[in-house]
Amino acid sequence: MPANRLMLPRTSRPATGIVHLGLGAFFRAFGCVYVADAMQAAGGDWGIVGVSLRSPDTRDALKPQDWAYTSVTLTPDGPQTRVIDVLNDVLVAPEDPQAVLDAMCDPGVRIVSLTVTEKGYCHNPATGALNMGHPDILYDLTHNLPRSAPGYLVRALQQRHAAGIAPFTVLTCDNLPHNGALVRGVVLDMARRIDPALADWIAENGRFPATMVDRITPATTDEDIKTVETLTGLHDAAPVMHEPFRQWAVQDDFVNGDRPDLAAAGAQLVDDVAAFEDMKLRMLNGTHSALAYLGYLAGHETISDTVADPAFAAYVRHCWEEIMPAVAAPPGVDLTDYADALFDRYANPAIRHRTWQIAMDGSQKLPQRLLGTLRANLDAGRDSPALCLAVAGWMRYVAGKDEAGQPIDVRDPLADLMRDTATDSATGTVAALLSLDQIFPADLAAQLAAPVSLAAATLWAKGASSAVQEVTQ
Structure with missing residues (x-):
């Protein structure tokens, strides 16, 4: 000692x-x-x-x-x-x-x-x-x-x-x-x-x-x-x-x-935390997860590395554009300013927050971080291509192999089930994972099938870096 x-x-x-x-x-x-x-x-x-x-x-x-x-x-x-x-x-x-x-x-x-x-x-x-x-x-x-x-x-x-x-x-x-x-x-x-x-x-x-x-x-x-x-x-x-x-x-x-x-x-x-909680879960945790899955697939080790990539910097800002209409700002908070502050926090090079660490336990995190926003946007008739790409990124990640065909160490209570449920194709994997009612309510799964399949087709065919660029164009 x-x-x-x-x-x-x-x-x-x-x-x-x-x-x-x-x-x-x-x-x-x-x-x-x-x-x-x-x-x-x-x-x-x-x-x-x-x-x-x-x-x-x-x-x-x-x-x-x-x-x-x-x-x-x-x-x-x-x-x-x-x-x-x-x-x-x-x-x-x-x-x-x-x-x-x-x-x-x-x-x-x-x-x-x-x-x-x-x-x-x-x-x-x-x-x-x-x-x-x-x-x-x-x-x-x-x-x-x-x-x-x-x-x-x-x-x-x-x-x-x-x-x-x-x-x-x-x-x-x-x-x-x-x-x-x-x-x-x-x-x-x-x-x-x-x-x-x-x-x-x-x-x-x-x-x-x-x-x-x-x-x-x-x-x-x-x-x-x-x-x-x-x-x-x-x-x-x-x-x-x-x-x-x-x-x-x-x-x-x-x-x-x-x-x-x-x-x-x-x-x-x-008296009521709901507005603070909703803002943070959707704007911070939601984009953290999106960057974790897609950033990992693109070969980025940390969140600061990921947002240093101009394609991902543009992507996360596009995510916030999709998220903010579904968030009621707490009193005194400007959501655009909040997003800008989040970006500065993500970009802090002293914080080595690994994408792999944030990607853990996604089956437990997805409903509150991403699916709630997607449901709100669907109900309001708003498209969410960047967030659907994030869901597709999670699906590719939990299928257990990266873009080079190397195994991913997926840490999740449903890891075995998700790996065994996934298929070799984008379409098959989306359909299979959307069927898991532990994660996706059936009505939401039905609404997500088409937009997530579209995002997954691009992700599987072109890779994460190209997919995030396409979704922001």
Whole structure:
């Protein structure tokens, strides 16, 4: 172990007020920073216990550092570092699920937050309903020690109810439309199947505020760890790298109004997050996915590499022209200015956000990032050739071979099904993948068949670079 490992001598620390499920790089670069700023500005006991739902890697990296780590802001003028020390512990759920439930049932814990990605909610992306065929859900319905994020929420709330402890606020921080309502629905559905009285108690007393979160956070690499050691003179095994921009819009609806002073940290506390959420999901996440699939197929490693290509720079702006008529701007926001700011963020050469990373779990992301906009445009009689090309790009990507015939490492819960469903032809692949009702509602699939087939024919015949040029002419 390096002698100069990052370590903060802490004689005291805030009591734990938050348990966070899914402690990955994003929440450490985003939520932990906001909470640190909120406590610095307004005090309060809002220390965080993180929970890794799968791997011990984050716990093992942070424990020798007493849970502190370096937050690195990647600006075009150079990196800026800051040590974040709001974590009190990191638990690994598969090793000791009871310890996780015990932490969630501590009366001092008033918030359980989540960044478990779209697939972590074990729902059907096309409908938002709890996926009753999911093996973890089937397990959690009959076992007190759960495996899934919804299972942990329900079983912890069940124990709090039995002990006469108020419920915690469930604060989802994942990119899902109406994310608060979605996780509430999933939790109530599972709770009702376990104990209808429990579901009634949660429905009456629980709170599930909606949120919109935004900060581009690439996966940390070994090279990043070396860079941080050079910058600080200390070895940090788990730094987080992120862009300067951050935005957190939060519906101000917490159990007993109990929360950190997030507004003091720069968050927007609002009555309705929907407009912020819709704008971000469609304009940022939608174009991020479009650039990821088509950029990857064109041989671009990162988003900044992709938009440095003039053809893709024109393409993403054309996507925004198709998206903006389907977006109601939040108060005080000009969508054209928002798109310009997004482009500048994408083009930041210091952010090495890999197209392959963004392309993960597309079957879970497509409905909210692209399909909602496509449906709105179809309903309004507007054509969407650039967005249809993005869907075709996703189809070519998940079919599992790139334009040179080399295999693609597709990371997706439906990867095997999609690869086996795809055919060797553009037309056959479009028809086959549109038939997957886990992703495409039947009525929308029928409307998309012709325009996506047209885009796919160009993509398969001419490749991604030529296809994006044609769609912008």
